[in-house]
Amino acid sequence: MEFTAGGRFEVRMTQADVGKRVSVRQLTESGGPAEKFTDTVGVLTSWDDGVLLITRRTGESVRIPESALVAGKVVPPAPARRRGPAATYAELALVGARAWQPVESEPLGAWRLRAAAGFTRRANSALPLGDPGVPLDEALERVRGWYGERGLPAYVQTATGAEGTQESLCAELEKRDWYAEVSAEMRIAALAPLGDRDADVARVRLDRTCDEAWLGRYQRSKAPGPHVLHVLGSGPSVWFATVPGEAGTPAAIGRCVVDGRWAGFMAVEVEPDQRRRGLATAVMTALARRALEEGASAAWLQVESRNDGARALYEGMGFAVHHHYHHYRPA
Structure with missing residues (x-):
């Protein structure tokens, strides 16, 4: 340069x-x-x-x-990405939030406080989508107090790397001794190529609700209570995928939320000794085909930056990074 x-x-x-x-x-x-x-x-x-x-x-x-x-x-803003559908950060932030709806929420100006008894940071963090309506220090004190009343750690979800994201807010949080506990990527792709993949979708069962077997494979919750079922079942049009396995435990599972033109993929998990057999691809292909039937045309998913295996899988499926997001908490 x-x-x-x-x-x-x-x-x-x-x-x-x-x-x-x-x-x-x-x-x-x-x-x-x-x-x-x-x-x-x-x-x-x-x-x-x-x-x-x-x-x-x-x-x-x-x-x-x-x-x-x-x-x-x-220097000029980063050039528009050539891979994947056109999308703004604001649009994807709202779509992502609707796919992980909390049990309770409360506005703080243009911020939204969200809680679901601690199940997933996405449903238990403050989502800033504009001005909180008060000075930042006061806003953060309210965040601490709101989550403290519920016995939960205080998190603020921020984003970086796209037009309209929150680099300045991240810097202000770090000045106040908040740190990014977890960072992840928001990836997007065209939906039709995913649905067109050659995969063994005949093995995949799609349901509107998740059963105990599905929850048994889901590694994010050891003791699923009503709050877990609420979050997983939330969204405009929710589908659960299951590939039956031995002894009643699924060999693979997945979840998809169809929301207008977007289909969000999450909770894709495969039995360890069944990996590298195309089951994750089969799950996502079956869900993509159902989303296409409902009129969706674009896909998104979120993957932690340290999960190299999943990142490589989704890269091969055509998912490109749109932006990064982070969960900040006070030191």
Whole structure:
């Protein structure tokens, strides 16, 4: 990336550019036969007390001492992704929230406090979709208090890496000693190619509700209570997939929520000794075909950034990263 004018490094940005996407170069090693530099691209989320804070697309925060800065400039927003359907962060945030509906919720300005007795962070976190209507410190105190009353840890779900995401909010949370406990990817794809895959869908049974066998395979809940059934059953049009196995325990399961043009895939799990036999593909293909019948045309799913196996599987199915999301909690 070009940083120079007439062969000289230049810093062509100021503190007034906080909130913009920038590219900077810092000196990481001086002396010796050659100096070494590191380049960073992301949103300039703060520039205070001689330190720049840049939030990368993945949500990682990079602190750069002003004294090490040798070049920098504002750059255009990340180009629109060519893979997958057109989508905004705001649209996907709402679609994702409707697929994991809490038992109770309460507005805080344009934020929404959500709780479901601790089952899934997505249904037990504050979702900021705008201004909370009060200063941030007061909003966070209300978040702490609301979840504390319910005996739950306080979480704020944020997003990075797409137009309209919340890099600045992430930086403000980190300044207040909140940290990202878990980060994940929101991936999207066209739905028709998934439904067209050659998979053994004849083995897959689709139901409107999940039974005890399905819940027995689901690893996210050891003792499913009414709150678990509420969250799993929530959504505009919910389908559960089961591949029967031995001794009444499914060999594979999955869940799909159809919401307008979107079909969301989640809870895809396979018996460990049945993996690499195409069962996950069969489950998702069967669910995709049902979603296509209901008029959906686009697909989404969420996968933790550290789950390399699942990320590789979904990459092979055509799912591309749209943005990253994070669950922050106070230290």
